[in-house]
Amino acid sequence: MTITVTPEVFNYVWFDAEVIRSIATGLVDALGMNDYDVIIEVDETTPLSGISCEIGDTIRIRACSGAFEDTRKPRQQSETATATSIGRVLLRARDRLVGGFGEAPADNDLSLAQVAAWETYSLGRLDRLGVPTNQQRWRYNFRNRLGFTDATDGAFEKIWGSDGLTWGELCAISETAIPSAAK
Amino acid sequence: MRKFFPVEDLARDSRFSKITIADRMADQRTALNVNVDADGPSKRTNNMRLTPSRRDASDGARGLMHGIFVGEIQALEGAGRTCWDFETGTEAPFALKLDMARQCWDEARHVEISVKLSDWMGSEIGQYAENTVLFEAACSSDPVLRLAGVNRALEGLAIDVFTTMKEFGDLAGDQYLEFCEDWMLADEVTHVKMGSDWLRKITENDPERRKKALEFQNVVDKLFSYGGTRSDSQESPIGLARRFRELAGFTDDEVEVIAEVSMQALNERKVAVGQIREAKRLADQSAHK
Numbered sequence: 001m002t003i004t005v006t007p008e009v010f011n012y013v014w015f016d017a018e019v020i021r022s023i024a025t026g027l028v029d030a031l032g033m034n035d036y037d038v039i040i041e042v043d044e045t046t047p048l049s050g051i052s053c054e055i056g057d058t059i060r061i062r063a064c065s066g067a068f069e070d071t072r073k074p075r076q077q078s079e080t081a082t083a084t085s086i087g088r089v090l091l092r093a094r095d096r097l098v099g100g101f102g103e104a105p106a107d108n109d110l111s112l113a114q115v116a117a118w119e120t121y122s123l124g125r126l127d128r129l130g131v132p133t134n135q136q137r138w139r140y141n142f143r144n145r146l147g148f149t150d151a152t153d154g155a156f157e158k159i160w161g162s163d164g165l166t167w168g169e170l171c172a173i174s175e176t177a178i179p180s181a182a183k
Numbered sequence: 184m185r186k187f188f189p190v191e192d193l194a195r196d197s198r199f200s201k202i203t204i205a206d207r208m209a210d211q212r213t214a215l216n217v218n219v220d221a222d223g224p225s226k227r228t229n230n231m232r233l234t235p236s237r238r239d240a241s242d243g244a245r246g247l248m249h250g251i252f253v254g255e256i257q258a259l260e261g262a263g264r265t266c267w268d269f270e271t272g273t274e275a276p277f278a279l280k281l282d283m284a285r286q287c288w289d290e291a292r293h294v295e296i297s298v299k300l301s302d303w304m305g306s307e308i309g310q311y312a313e314n315t316v317l318f319e320a321a322c323s324s325d326p327v328l329r330l331a332g333v334n335r336a337l338e339g340l341a342i343d344v345f346t347t348m349k350e351f352g353d354l355a356g357d358q359y360l361e362f363c364e365d366w367m368l369a370d371e372v373t374h375v376k377m378g379s380d381w382l383r384k385i386t387e388n389d390p391e392r393r394k395k396a397l398e399f400q401n402v403v404d405k406l407f408s409y410g411g412t413r414s415d416s417q418e419s420p421i422g423l424a425r426r427f428r429e430l431a432g433f434t435d436d437e438v439e440v441i442a443e444v445s446m447q448a449l450n451e452r453k454v455a456v457g458q459i460r461e462a463k464r465l466a467d468q469s470a471h472k
Contacts (some may be wrong), residue, residue, distance in 0.1 A: 010214050011463070045460065047212045049239055065212060071246070071311045072200040075210055112238070137305030141241035144355045 001025075001034045005042070012044040013065050015077045020068065023082050024090075028131055031087075031094055033059075042068065053089035055096060055119070061089055082124070083131045091122040100166035111136060116145035117159060117174040124160035135160065152177040185269045190315050190322060193260065198309030199253075200248075204316045204406060213456045215411060215418055215449075216276075233347055233420040235355040243420065244351055244360075245304045249311040250436020251344060252297035258341070259290035261321025261333045268326075275326045279385075282377045288371045296363050299343030303359060320403045327385050331396040336403035339441070341371040342431060343413050346424035368427065375431035404444050415442050419449060 003024045024038055037058040042065060049066035053059060067085040070078035081144040095101045095118075104110070110118070120142050127133040144154045155177040159170065195201065215233055233243050262283045269275035298308065320332035345368035352360030386393035408414060413421040423445060428438050 014211075041303070045212055046212050046214055047210070049242060072309065074202060074206070074312055075212075111250050112236070115238070134305050134307075137241075137245065140245070140303070140305045142236055144244075144357070148356050148358065 001028060001037060003028065003038045003040070007042065007044070010042070010044050012179060013069070013075045013077070015042065015044070015065070015068060019077060019079065020082055020086075023079060025088055027083065029181045031090055033090060033094055033097075034099050035092050038090075047056055047074075049085075051085045053093050055093050055171075059090070059093050061086065070179045080132050084126065084133065087129070087131055088119060088122040091125055092118060095167075102167070104167040113145045113174065113178075114171075116142050116168055117155075119135075120159045121158055121162060125163060127160075128163075129131055146174065146177040149177065187322065187324065188264055190318050193257075193315065195313070195316060198307075200309065200312050201315050202312045202313070204319070207314060207409065210405065211456065211459050213290075213410065213452065215453055215456065220360075222404070231418045231420050232417050232422060233351060235351060240351075240355075244348070245279055245301070245306045246311055247299065247344065247348060248301050248307050250314075251341075252294065252301055252308075253311075253313040254317050254337075254341065255290050255293040255297055255345075257315065257317040257321070258333065258337060259287055259294060260318055261329070261337070262286040262290060262411070263309055264321060265326060265329055265333075276385075279326070279330075279381050286374050287376065289374070293367050293370065295348070296367060300360060316406055320406070323399065325392075325396075327382060327392055327396045328399045330378045331400035332382050332403045334374055335382065335401045337406060338371050338374040338378065338406070339428060339431070339433070340407045340413060342368065342375060342427045343421050343424045344375065345371060346427055347421045372427055372431045375428075375433070379432035389459055401440065401444060404441050405448050408445040408448035410452045412443075414445035414449045416446065419445070 003021050005024075008017050010017070014167070020040060020042070024040060027029045028034060028036070028038060038061065039058055040061045040063065040110045044062050044065045046064045047066045047069070048064040051061065051063040051067040053061050063085060068077055068082040070076045070081065092107070096104065104118075105114070120138055123133050123135075123138045127135070138157050138160075139153070142159075143152055146155065155173050158173050158176075159165075162169075162173075165173075185343050231237075232245060234240065237243060265275070265283045266280045266287070269280075271280060301308070309386060317337050320337055321328045321329055323332060345364045349361055349364035352358070352362075352364060382393065382396055386396065398467075410417050413419055413423065415423050423438070423442055424442075425438055428441075429435075433441075
């Protein structure tokens with residue numbers, strides 16, 4: 001397993017490629033993904049927080065600098081934000097690689113509700129791995145996408161506490177919030 | 184008690200991290216599409232308006248909510264200072280101070296509402312850096328300039344921000360957010376109106392002072408639009424709330440001036456970032472030769 005981070009030296013932000021590599025190594029180990037090489041490309045020219053992942057011979061992660069940033073101190077790196085951002089895309093990649101998620105649309109074709117459900121599933125697992133998470137932040141995101149109802153909150157709790165779900169099971173829980181959630 | 188309090192001395196506990204407008208200007212990153220990528224046109228979207236359809240909508244709304252929270256603290260501090268910094272009668276009429284005291288009451292309530300909304304949205308106090316530019320606009324030694332800077336520019340921006348957040352809550356189905364923003368918006372409209380009314384009243388026979396105050400407001404409006412944060416363009420996260428500004432006493436011409444200043448700020452930022460990126464690209468190119 002090799003982990004490559006680009007750029008090696010940052011000009012727009014005060015990030016440390018070695019810190020990113022070290023956090024990614026720990027996550028890859030913890031998630032049992034040692035068979036894969038990982039490339040992490042950071043777009044340091046934008047403060048947005050988007051992050052995406054492409055699975056091929058290697059796992060290629062593309063992150064905007066905001067995904068790794070300390071919101072308290074702009075342009076500085078947050079280890080928690082770095083772990084949360086890399087962890088959630090690695091978990092999504094692992095779900096696709098391990099099986100059970102074959103019917104899931106490609107990342108770019110996922111609806112906002114589907115993304116929210118999958119993020120919730122990933123964040124719950126990251127939380128149990130010991131990565132600090134703010135559950136209310138993700139609950140709010142889930143509510144924004146699936147509605148501000150008791151049923152939505154029930155679905156959130158169930159997904160957050162789950163392990164070993166398949167895509168079908170994830171969609172079925174989401175549908176208890178709103179019937180159209182899985183679409 | 185001390186008069187004319189400097190921005191550096193604002194009381195904040197260890198949860199807060201302050202940044203200045205200079206810090207913000209030093210950040211060369213931008214979410215704007217400056218279209219100078221070496222390998223062709225940038226793929227970044229041009230629509231940055233904060234709506235639930237944005238992929239990062241929840242985090243964007245949380246960040247803006249925290250900005251509202253610290254803005255309310257600074258507006259409270261600014262209005263409070265205006266009650267104290269000027270001599271009643273000679274420098275500022277008692278009725279003006281009474282309006283500022285009433286505004287303090289509103290702002291304090293807004294701070295409490297903002298804390299509760301931030302909690303609801305999953306943010307902690309101090310989770311985002313606090314830009315102190317709002318209070319800096321409240322440090323003028325002339326009460327009329329202060330009204331122009333705080334009540335008309337700052338509170339005017341608040342009208343734009345609250346309108347954006349209210350619409351966000353409405354579209355997302357978040358009734359708490361929608362109603363809270365609506366109530367705070369109603370207060371902000373009265374704050375702007377107070378500023379407009381007092382500005383006209385105090386400078387009734389002093390056109391030079393009025394001109395100076397309006398020029399100061401222009402400068403502050405441009406600062407608040409820095410980087411294209413607020414404008415009529417969909418590239419700005421926050422739109423210009425024309426209808427509520429009209430209700431707050433802005434004339435059509437005044438709203439047009441703000442719209443122009445905001446667009447100017449957006450375009451200036453795009454040009455500046457484009458130039459920096461181009462210079463960097465050329466430097467990288469020559470380094471690789």
